[in-house]
Amino acid sequence: MNKEHYSDNEIYMNEVLVNNEMKVGIITENTRTTVEDHFQDVRLIKFRSDNINYQPGDIVYVRPRNSKEQVKRFFDILNDNNVQLHKDMLIQVSEKEIKVPNVLKQTLTLYQIVEQYWDLNFKPRRSTMQVLSFISDNELEKEKLHEFTTANGQEELYNYINRPRRNILELLADFPHTTSQLNVKLLFEIMSPIKPRAFSIASSLKVHRNEIHLLVAVVKYKTKLLEPRYGLCSNWLANLTEGSKIIFWIQKGTFKFVYDRPMIFIGPGTGVAPFRSVLLDKSSLDDDLRDCALFFGCRNKEKDYHCKKDFEYLSEKKHLNLFCAFSRDQDYKM
Numbered sequence: 001m002n003k004e005h006y007s008d009n010e011i012y013m014n015e016v017l018v019n020n021e022m023k024v025g026i027i028t029e030n031t032r033t034t035v036e037d038h039f040q041d042v043r044l045i046k047f048r049s050d051n052i053n054y055q056p057g058d059i060v061y062v063r064p065r066n067s068k069e070q071v072k073r074f075f076d077i078l079n080d081n082n083v084q085l086h087k088d089m090l091i092q093v094s095e096k097e098i099k100v101p102n103v104l105k106q107t108l109t110l111y112q113i114v115e116q117y118w119d120l121n122f123k124p125r126r127s128t129m130q131v132l133s134f135i136s137d138n139e140l141e142k143e144k145l146h147e148f149t150t151a152n153g154q155e156e157l158y159n160y161i162n163r164p165r166r167n168i169l170e171l172l173a174d175f176p177h178t179t180s181q182l183n184v185k186l187l188f189e190i191m192s193p194i195k196p197r198a199f200s201i202a203s204s205l206k207v208h209r210n211e212i213h214l215l216v217a218v219v220k221y222k223t224k225l226l227e228p229r230y231g232l233c234s235n236w237l238a239n240l241t242e243g244s245k246i247i248f249w250i251q252k253g254t255f256k257f258v259y260d261r262p263m264i265f266i267g268p269g270t271g272v273a274p275f276r277s278v279l280l281d282k283s284s285l286d287d288d289l290r291d292c293a294l295f296f297g298c299r300n301k302e303k304d305y306h307c308k309k310d311f312e313y314l315s316e317k318k319h320l321n322l323f324c325a326f327s328r329d330q331d332y333k334m
Contacts (some may be wrong), residue, residue, distance in 0.1 A: 010249045011116050012063060015102050019249075020150060025049040025212065027244040030237075033215070033306045038299075041218040042306060043238050044202070047246055048210050054201055056278035057255030060212055061196040063116075063247045070120045070169070071111065077172050081180040087111035091184065101193070110184070118191040121232045122168045123161050126154075128190050135186060138177035145178065164223040168192075197233040200253065201275035202307075204281035212248070215273040215306060226275035259285070267299035268325075269306070276307050283318045293321040299328040 016022045025047035033042045033174055054060075078085055089111060091102045103117065114120070126149055133145035148160070160166060168191065172179045178283045203213035208221040218238045219231025236289075240246065257263065265275040275294060294311065298304040301324070315322040327333050 009107055010245060010247060011106070011112050012103055014106055016247060019102075022211075023052065023248055023265060024047050025246040025248055027240045027242055027246060028211070029242065034304045035302065038303045040304065041220070041238060042304065043216045043218065044307065045214045045216055045240065046203070046208075046211055047239055047248075049212065049248075050210060052205070052210060052212065052250065054205060054212070054250050055252075056204060056249075056254040056257055056281045057274055058200070059198050059202050059251055059253045059305075060201055060214065060248050061198050062214075062233065062237070062250065063196050064194060064236040065116045066114065066118075066120045066194075066232065067235065067239075068115075071115045073169055074120055075111075075112050076098070077169060078182070081172075081182075083182050085110060085179060085182075085184060085187075087114070091186070104274040115198055118187075119194045119232065120167065120169055121230070122131040122192040123165060124168050124171045124190075126157065128168070128171070129157070130191050131186065132175065132178050136175070136180045137181060138175075142173045142179045145175065163236040164225045165229050166225065170225070179210075194232070198251075200277070202275040202276045203299055204277055204284065206284040207280045214278070215274075216271045217270045246265050257282075262291040262293075262294070264293045266295045269304075272296055273318075276310060279314055279320065280310065284315055287318060288316060289318040293323065295323045296323040297327065299326065301326045301329055321334065 016024055026049070027045065027047045029044070031044045033044050034040055040064055045132040057259045061283055069190070074085055084253050087110055089110050091110055092107050093100050093106075104113075129145050129148040133142055133149060136142035136145055144231065148157040161171075162179050180258075199214045199216065201212055203211055205211075214237070216237050218234045220235070222228050225328070235238070253274070255278075259282050263278075265272075265279070267273070267275045279289065279294065296305075296311065297304070297309075305324070305326075311320070312320055314320040326334065
């Protein structure tokens with residue numbers, strides 16, 4: 001086995017070389033902006049990249065990957081159901097039947113595809129159930145899967161998948177006899193590719209040369225299922241360490257800022273990210289921000305006041321009009 005096929009190499013790297021929009025960033029800092037006992041983990045993530053160009057209000061798309069725990073669970077489910085697919089087997093997708101994305105035109109291991117291409121948090125759709133019902137050789141499982149594809153079965157499908165946010169791995173575990181019929185071709189039919197995620201840029205190139213900052217709320221919540229639900233991209237970002245690589249590209253955002261007129265910004269929680277960008281940018285050009293007002297809201301001043309030092313500095317030194325609302329710092333919600 002050639003070592004270049006192992007998953008430590010980013011499978012999108014070749015695509016970056018032929019796509020001028022896509023770039024590679026190197027993580028320089030990953031800092032939690034909420035205290036440890038706060039219910040939500042929010043991160044200010046910084047990465048460096050050469051030859052980047054963006055304006056306040058622009059957004060960044062990033063490509064996440066599945067956690068090692070999720071990937072292991074995927075292969076465990078296959079192994080438990082006697083599906084003879086090994087993580088190191090090489091895959092070359094044929095273009096005879098379907099149009100193949102650029103990233104799949106290279107020879108990859110199954111592990112790389114599972115880790116970096118298929119979304120293991122994907123919520124199965126009606127079409128997924130239809131494919132599985134066709135291949136099932138178990139009467140009870142086939143009947144239930146077919147029911148999920150009928151008009152009368154849509155409420156039950158919603159209650160089974162959408163309400164608890166059950167993912168594709170949990171579906172395969174629930175239908176073991178059907179899962180035992182899977183092969184690589186069928187997996188490409190039922191699995192969904194990981195979609196890139198968009199984030200507002202929270203930095204200014206005038207202040208943070210060759211850097212991009214993201215303010216990311218890590219998604220984790222409970223449903224009626226025993227295992228908590230995790231946001232794929234936010235948890236992947238939260239676990240990146242200094243020196244980790246990130247694939248990204250920049251797009252123009254919908255915010256349009258004009259510096260020669262007064263501006264009012266209202267940004268509760270992580271929604272303040274693009275306003276940090278524009279205020280830092282404007283402050284680098286003008287010592288006076290008294291024609292700008294920022295309204296920021298969160299639960300507690302000492303627990304989830306994101307980028308506190310930046311905004312207090314802009315208020316004290318650059319005369320930014322700063323108004324904060326801390327809804328839980330008193331006995332009643334405000």
